[in-house]
Amino acid sequence: MMENKTIKVEKNQDGFALITAMIMMVVLTLLGMAATNTAIMELNIAGNERQASQRFYTADSGWKQGGSFLNNTATPPPTVNQTKKPADTTIDWGSEYYQIVRNFGDGADTELNDDFPANSQDGTIATVPYWYRVLYQKDTKAIQFGANYRDFQYGINCSAEGTVEVETQVKKVFRIGY
DSSP: OOOOOOOOOOTTTTTTTHHHHHHHHHHHHHHHHHHHHHHHHHHHHHHHHHOOOOOOOOHHHHHHHHHHHTTSSSSOOOOOOOOOTTTTTOOTTSSSGGGEEOOOGGGOTTTTTTOOOTTSSSSSEEEEEEEEEEEEEEEEOOOOOOEEEEEEEEEEEEETTTEEEEEEEEEEEEEOOO
């Protein structure tokens, strides 16, 4: 003979599915917020890299204006900063300040424009402003030219937005004393 046994169901697990679903929703929400923050950070990094790259290429292109400046001169350009700096008692021709033949933003004597004020730029490339400066470095006798020719070496600095700077050296042969 078989006995009928009743299985008594405990009712203390009511709402377990609801609590489990709520915990899963909280976990998924936190994961979604973390993914969103990561994506925002990655977008900011990519934007900063793009701006830095654009500034670099602007500075790299802008220095060529210094080469064009030298190509358009028939004689060696004179220095523009010959006035003594406030702290100097004599002109130190070895100082970069006194070797400037073309200043940032075409600043005159004693105007270095190192702070790159607005509306003083030499040009813009893709809306990025740039300034360039040409410095006399040295001159030597030009090989394979006549006696009156000298090989001049200049340094050209170009700054884009006052934050990225590219420096290069160029040479140009000038005829002296004609």
